[in-house]
Amino acid sequence: MKVIFNNRDPVYLQVVRYFKQEIATGRLQAGQEIPSRRELAGLLEINPNTAQKAYKEMEEQGLIRTEGNSPSRITTDRSVLSSIREELILEAVHTFVSQVKTIDVPLDELLQIVKETYTAERAKEQGEP
CATH class of the missing domain: 1.10.10.10 (Winged helix-like DNA-binding domain superfamily/Winged helix DNA-binding domain)
Incomplete structure (x- = not known):
C-alpha cells in the first residue's frame, strides 16, 4: 500500500x-x-x-x-462501485478542462492531442516502443 x-x-x-x-x-x-x-x-x-x-x-x-x-x-x-470510476474520470476531466481552456485550443485539435498523448502513455506503461 x-x-x-x-x-x-x-x-x-x-x-x-x-x-x-x-x-x-x-x-x-x-x-x-x-x-x-x-x-x-x-x-x-x-x-x-x-x-x-x-x-x-x-x-x-x-x-x-x-x-x-x-x-x-x-x-x-454495485451502484456505488460503478459511480466511483465515473467520479474519478469527471474530476480529472474538469481539472484538465479548467487548465486548458485558457489556451483556447479548437476542440478537434485538443481531442486529437489528448488521444495521441493517452495512447503514447499507455504504450509506455505496457513497455511498447
Missing part, C-alpha cells in the same frame, strides 16, 4: 481518494476486507486519528461498511 501525499489536500481525503482509485482499477474488490484503522495508520505512516477520519468519510460515502467488531470491507453496492 503506497500513497504519495501532497501538501494541498487533507491527508484523510487523500486516503479516501487512494481507496477510490484502488476500487476503480479493480485492485480492491467488492466485499474485500481492508486493513484496520490502526493497521492502515501504520502502513501509511499517518496519525491513527487521520485513518479513523478517512474510514468515517468512506463509510459516509458508502465505499466501505463495518458491522460490529468485524473488519471493514469494500461495499458490494
Whole structure:
C-alpha cells in the first residue's frame, strides 16, 4: 500500500481518494476486507486519528461498511462501485478542462492531442516502443 501525499489536500481525503482509485482499477474488490484503522495508520505512516477520519468519510460515502467488531470491507453496492470510476474520470476531466481552456485550443485539435498523448502513455506503461 503506497500513497504519495501532497501538501494541498487533507491527508484523510487523500486516503479516501487512494481507496477510490484502488476500487476503480479493480485492485480492491467488492466485499474485500481492508486493513484496520490502526493497521492502515501504520502502513501509511499517518496519525491513527487521520485513518479513523478517512474510514468515517468512506463509510459516509458508502465505499466501505463495518458491522460490529468485524473488519471493514469494500461495499458490494454495485451502484456505488460503478459511480466511483465515473467520479474519478469527471474530476480529472474538469481539472484538465479548467487548465486548458485558457489556451483556447479548437476542440478537434485538443481531442486529437489528448488521444495521441493517452495512447503514447499507455504504450509506455505496457513497455511498447
